[in-house]
Amino acid sequence: MVNLQGPVPRGDLVPSGIVGLLGTQGPTARTDIARALGLSPATVTQVTKDLIARGLVEELESVPSKGGRPSRLLGLVRDAGVALGAKVTADHVAVVTVELDGTVRSSTEIEYDPAAGDAIERLGQILAKQVAELDDTLLGVGVGVPGAVDSQASGVVDAPTLGWQAARVGPVLRAAIGTPVLVDNDVNTLAAAERLYGIGRDHSSYLVITIGRGIGCGIVVDGGIYRGANGGAGEIGHIPVWPTATISAGATGRSRGDAPSSATASAGPAGSSRGDAPPSATASAAAAGRNRGDASSSGTASAGAAGRSSGGAAVSSPTTSGGLAEGEPPCTCGSTGCLEAHIGSAGLQRTARARGVIGPRGTAVTLLRAAINGDTGARQIFEEAGSMLGRALAGVIHTVDPEVVVLMGEGVDGWEFWETGFEPSFRRSLLPARKAVPVVVEPWTEVQWARGAASLVLSSPFDSAGNGGEQSRLVRARLGAG
Numbered sequence: 045m046v047n048l049q050g051p052v053p054r055g056d057l058v059p060s061g062i063v064g065l066l067g068t069q070g071p072t073a074r075t076d077i078a079r080a081l082g083l084s085p086a087t088v089t090q091v092t093k094d095l096i097a098r099g100l101v102e103e104l105e106s107v108p109s110k111g112g113r114p115s116r117l118l119g120l121v122r123d124a125g126v127a128l129g130a131k132v133t134a135d136h137v138a139v140v141t142v143e144l145d146g147t148v149r150s151s152t153e154i155e156y157d158p159a160a161g162d163a164i165e166r167l168g169q170i171l172a173k174q175v176a177e178l179d180d181t182l183l184g185v186g187v188g189v190p191g192a193v194d195s196q197a198s199g200v201v202d203a204p205t206l207g208w209q210a211a212r213v214g215p216v217l218r219a220a221i222g223t224p225v226l227v228d229n230d231v232n233t234l235a236a237a238e239r240l241y242g243i244g245r246d247h248s249s250y251l252v253i254t255i256g257r258g259i260g261c262g263i264v265v266d267g268g269i270y271r272g273a274n275g276g277a278g279e280i281g282h283i284p285v286w287p288t289a290t291i292s293a294g295a296t297g298r299s300r301g302d303a304p305s306s307a308t309a310s311a312g313p314a315g316s317s318r319g320d321a322p323p324s325a326t327a328s329a330a331a332a333g334r335n336r337g338d339a340s341s342s343g344t345a346s347a348g349a350a351g352r353s354s355g356g357a358a359v360s361s362p363t364t365s366g367g368l369a370e371g372e373p374p375c376t377c378g379s380t381g382c383l384e385a386h387i388g389s390a391g392l393q394r395t396a397r398a399r400g401v402i403g404p405r406g407t408a409v410t411l412l413r414a415a416i417n418g419d420t421g422a423r424q425i426f427e428e429a430g431s432m433l434g435r436a437l438a439g440v441i442h443t444v445d446p447e448v449v450v451l452m453g454e455g456v457d458g459w460e461f462w463e464t465g466f467e468p469s470f471r472r473s474l475l476p477a478r479k480a481v482p483v484v485v486e487p488w489t490e491v492q493w494a495r496g497a498a499s500l501v502l503s504s505p506f507d508s509a510g511n512g513g514e515q516s517r518l519v520r521a522r523l524g525a526g
């Protein structure tokens with residue numbers, strides 16, 4: 045169950061504690077509010093009376109209670125506050141207006157070029173125009189970007205797919221718009237929305253996995269989004285998968301006695317040819333490459349292969365150079381062989397074209413349509429993608445140990461074709477104690493990215509983890525929730 049309570053709210057914090065509870069748990073009876081927040085029934089009665097008078101909270105339907113007398117549920121007045129959410133993509137900005145309970149009031153898409161010299165200022169103009177059409181119930185603006193963000197409150201962005209490096213999105217937008225602005229990685233915004241309106245109402249630790257143009261992961265641990273030291277946590281799209289495992293160079297013919305037993309350590313013995321060897325532990329896989337006949341294709345097995353090899357010369361695999369596998373697909377991050385390069389929509393298209401499943405101008409939609417029409421080649425591509433996702437996700441499960449996984453994103457439209465590969469590979473790869481971890485697939489609509497961005501603002505009054513800092517405090521002040 046969710047542990048939102050933390051310390052019992054005192055004094056001025058009681059109203060925002062109650063608003064926070066209603067925002068994250070939905071309509072709740074006064075007795076349950078008192079129990080959840082550790083407050084006396086008299087305090088709850090008094091404070092909720094004030095919140096009702098301020099138009100923030102309203103009485104809803106009655107529900108039966110154990111004592112016999114039905115109790116009234118209290119809920120937030122959904123239009124007491126709205127947030128503007130903007131999701132920035134490589135060719136447009138999706139903008140939504142969202143009410144306090146997550147209801148999308150309006151949505152629009154505006155053409156946008158993030159590579160333009162004045163891209164951030166232009167984004168400020170776009171959003172300022174949208175804000176001008178809203179009244180004073182606007183609480184703030186949330187922005188989701190496909191990249192790493194230093195903090196929600198600061199909003200400095202590194203987003204290679206937009207061409208942004210250390211882009212001062214938060215400060216520029218705040219100056220242009222004049223409201224609180226919160227910025228975060230787009231997948232984190234979906235995790236924030238789930239926390240408010242979805243799976244987070246029943247679970248405190250979960251993963252939000254997105255499949256589509258990219259492969260992303262929002263990590264929620266103990267009710268808070270885990271962002272990492274630099275805002276870069278959850279970039280599972282850049283897990284190197286290199287399924288062919290023919291990685292370059294540097295194999296040495298040390299005797300078995302000298303060879304360490306792990307793949308990680310085996311980079312060491314490559315020392316006799318260190319100049320040729322990539323600096324990473326995966327260099328050891330090269331040894332496996334030479335001995336492909338008897339070695340497993342995994343890096344782990346390569347130490348054994350290194351031990352088995354008897355020659356003294358370093359050998360480079362012809363398919364590799366410079367530590368990157370040339371046969372592996374290029375990734376937007378500049379590397380090759382990342383999970384996303386294989387199973388992001390561009391990767392799937394590349395494979396489908398190479399196999400003649402779709403024509404040179406075929407798109408992700410063409411590929412999905414082929415699968416729906418029963419094309420076995422198309423279905424095979426999704427099945428392989430599902431299998432690769434399953435193995436990678438099992439690794440994440442073992443690292444984070446979530447209660448549940450939520451799958452969403454543009455790619456879930458074709459999930460039935462992914463699933464045939466995903467389920468067996470995912471379950472087989474999981475430790476026995478984790479095998480039953482539930483995976484929930486959520487239907488996808490395009491407004492969800494922007495709605496997620498808005499939820500950065502809407503979660504501010506309920507943000508016990510304090511992700512939004514000063515900007516969240518300003519949002520709370522605008523809501524009048526203390």
Ligand SMILES: [Zn+2]
Binds near residue numbers: 375379
């Ligand atoms: Zn990558």
